[in-house]
Structure formats: C-alpha cells, structure tokens
Amino acid sequence: MSGTWQTPRRPSRSWLQVFFLGFLLFVLTVVVMSLTSNSNLYPTVIVIGNFLIPVVFVAFLYDHQHITSLSPEQIAKSFCLGGVLGVLGASVLEALLLPPQTRPDQELSFRSGLLIGLIEEGCKILAVIFLARKMRHDSPIDGLLLGAAVGMGFAALESTGYAFNAFIYSHGRFSASIVETILRGLIAPFGHGTWTAILSAVLFHESAPHRFRITIPVILVFAFVVVLHGAWDGLPHSLYFVIPPGFPISVATLIISILGIGVLVFVYKRAEKERLPEQK
Template identity: 45%
Template sequence: MRQWARVFLIGFTLWLATVIVTGLTGNSNLVPTVVLLGSFLVPVTFVVWAYGRGRSARVTVELLFMAFVVGGVLGVLGASLLESWLIRPSIVMYVLVGLIEEGVKLAALMFVTRRMTLRTARDGVVLGGTVGFGFSSFESAGYAFNSLFTTEGLSLPELVETEVLRGVLAPVGHGLWTAILGGVLFAAGGRITFPVVLSFLGVSLLHALWDSMTAIAIAVTLVLFGQRWQFQLLRIGRVPNVTDWQVHVYTLLHWAGLIVISLVGVLWLTTVLGRGRRDREIRHQ
C-alpha cells in the first residue's frame, strides 16, 4: 500500500474511533482531537501524495513541515488581520477575500522558501500546495470548532458534518490554488514577474467565485425561476420562502459551479506542470 493511502486510512480510523467514543461517552475533552484529526487528515494526505509524486532533493521533509505549519499559520494570521481591517459587507467582498488570502499564502510561500537557490515548477507546485493545505487545515479547524456551538448546545453531528464537507472539498481549494501560484512563481525563479501577477489575479478570481457560489446560485435561481410574490417581498426587505423546485435548482447550480471551478483549477495546474517539464527539457538539451 502506498504511503499516502496508509496515512489516510490510519488517520481516518483514528478520527472515526474518536468520533464514536466522543458520541458514546459525551466526553468533551475528546472534541479537540476530533477537530484536529478531521481538519488535518485530507490536507496532510495530499501533501504526502504530492511529495511522493514530485520527490526532489531540494524539497526536504523539514522544508515541507515548515511550509505546512509555518506557512499555514502565517497565512491564516495575515488573512485574519487584513480581512478584519479591510473587509466590509459589499458587492466586492469576495473579490477582496480572494486577493487577501491568495496574497498572504504567496507571501508565506516566498518566506519559507527564501533560502532555496535552485527551483523548478514542480518544486513550486509541491511547496505551494503544502502552504495552501496548511492554511486550509488551520482554517478548517476554526470552522469545525465554530460549528460545534448551536442554540441547543454542543453538537457533535454538526462538527462531523462540517469536517466531512470541508475534507471532501479540500483537494480543490486552497491547496490547488497555491500549488498553481507556486509553480508559476518557481518557474520565474522566485521573482514577482508579470506571469506571476497574472496567475495571482487568476487564482484570486477562482477563490472569489468559489466563495460566492452560494450567492451566485441563489441569484441565478431567482432570475430563472423567481415568482412575482418573492420579488415583491424582496423589494420591501423581507426574505421570501422558497419552493421545493427552487431548492433543487439552487443545489444543482451550486455544485455545478464548484465542479467547473475545480476543473478549471486542475487543468491550469496540469498546464503549469507541463510547461515546467518542457522548460526543464529545453535547458538540458
């Protein structure tokens, strides 16, 4: 069995066992273990998988650890500070969030890899993805912790549901976007060039679309299938009820949007890796 599969199976078994024991005993001391195992399981698995596929003498385990922990923590701290200072509810809120979070992850990647002298696009993809997955892990731990608290008290099912959903989506979120940016950055020798800036803006746009997909799906559903009485309620500032048909349309549009964004990101990453491979072959000729 491959190493990444062993990591996932062992981690999943431990997480599942902790969830079951927590549910049976009601022991709140186990909740941090559920939060941490569930939040870190998928990101760590993908880092191990990426390291195995792109193994390089330049990308050491120590550097991976630094990228995951130091890069991830610096990213969430920087994003938290900047978003608290700059973000206000507005039509461009999601765009600003995308720019801030991708910007702090890029800065964190540059910081932890500042001593590297030799760089390849594949190294950048692995290390960029590691920073992104570190960011995702610490962010998911926060979301999981907040989901625990409900009006009816502590809710283990809400915690588990949040961790499962974020775990399923983790591979095509922060890790993917920063992997793309890391590959382009390292292909440029670690310098901020025009292609790096364009890539930064592109992944920030994907990030913004991902975060705003709920609002986009609601708006498109109402435009296509909204009823007159719903618009009348909206005009006077009241939130209308939705029909069963509208719920189905919204769900379809929401997931379709996430899938399209994910496919764009995966294809983009494939292009970055392919271009990096061609550039390396040309240099060796």
C-alpha cells in the same frame, strides 16, 4: 530551508497509508466520543478530521514526483509555519478591510469574495516567499510543492475554525462540527492548496535562483487564482446536486474545482518536463 539536490526516488504510495490510518483514527475517535459522551475528545476529532485531507493531498503530490530538491522535513515545515503565517496575516487584513457580517450564515457578495481572495492568496504567497528566501527558487516543481504545503496548512487551520464555529452556532451540537468537517474535507483538494500551488509554481518558474521576480505571467496567474477564490466564496450557489451519503455540492463549486485541478495538472506536467533534463 536551504534547497539541496536529493537522490531521485521512485514514486510511492505512502499517501494511501496516511489516508487510511488518519481515516481510521477519525472514525475511532468519533465512535468513542459518541459512546462515552466524553467532550474532551472533541478537539481530537476536529483536528484529525480537518488535517487529514490536507496532509494526504500534500503527501500525494510529494509521492508522485521524484525530481524535487525538497525534503519531507521542509514540506512539513512549510505546511505548519506557512499555514499559520497565512492565517494570521489574512485574519488581520480581513478584520481591517472587510465589513463585519451581520449574521454568521450571511452569504458573501462576489465583490467581498474577490477581496477575500486577494487577501488570502496574497498572504499565502508571501508565506511561500518567506519560507523560500534562503533556498534556490528556480524550480517550478519545488514551488508547486511549497505552495501546496502552505495552502493546505492554511486550509486545515481554516477548516478547524469553521468546525468550531459550527459547534458554537449550533448551540453545542457535536454533529454539526462533524458534518462541517466532512464537507470541508471533501472540497479541500480543490481550494487553497491547488490555488497556491499553481501560483507558487509560476513564481518559481519566472524567478532567478536567488532572486524572486514578479513578472507579467506571475501577476496574471495571481489574478487568475484570486478570481477563482472570489468566485468560490462569492458566487450564488443556488443550484446543487447531491452525492452519497447525502452531501449537497454546488454546481458553481464543481466547475471552479475542475478548472483549478485542470490548471494544476497542466502546471505540474510542465514543471516535470522542465526539471527532467536537469536530472540527466
């Protein structure tokens, strides 16, 4: 992944095409599976449903900037390879460091949530570092896009696993997997991709062109995203409100989501301002 300067381009709306096409395919596969009772379509439904929003999120970020040195192929590679590496690393470390849950629906403590956040955010940023080892990594906008791709690849794979678990724990009810897929799709833009994008942008901002530097700002931002992640997983979610068509959303989750997106927008604007003078 050697970063080379790309010709500046105008922001596009191809992310909308990806969204509508993916949404149409998801609905069609759900309808056909329901009408035909063809269980062979179950993996197709779950994969399309759980990859749709993560892919659209990354496409949205890529379409709304024109100053990156990354190509779509590099972004796609980061999504796939980075997501897999992050999930594998987190799975091994969580199996070693976390106590086993006695029930599949058991809520995590805040302490366990923080440990999960530390493991998963650490694995994702290590995947970013691995992918960017042979490219210039001094452009925050490149770091933001790489982090979003790795984080959303991680989220898509994790959500697919959650959907499969919902199928198992509901004793083979397809509807449970579909509901889990829709719920996780709604919250996908506010979690893994956002947190890793923030941290990766700051890491690139603090680094030299061919050498990563772990500075105090990087450590502080890493602690920040770990706390957000830990709060997301481990805070009591006792207060809910319902959005159409009847999905409950935790107030704590909403606050964490707004905070994460707000910081991501700030980091994005700052990265954009820093790169524009280099383009002139």
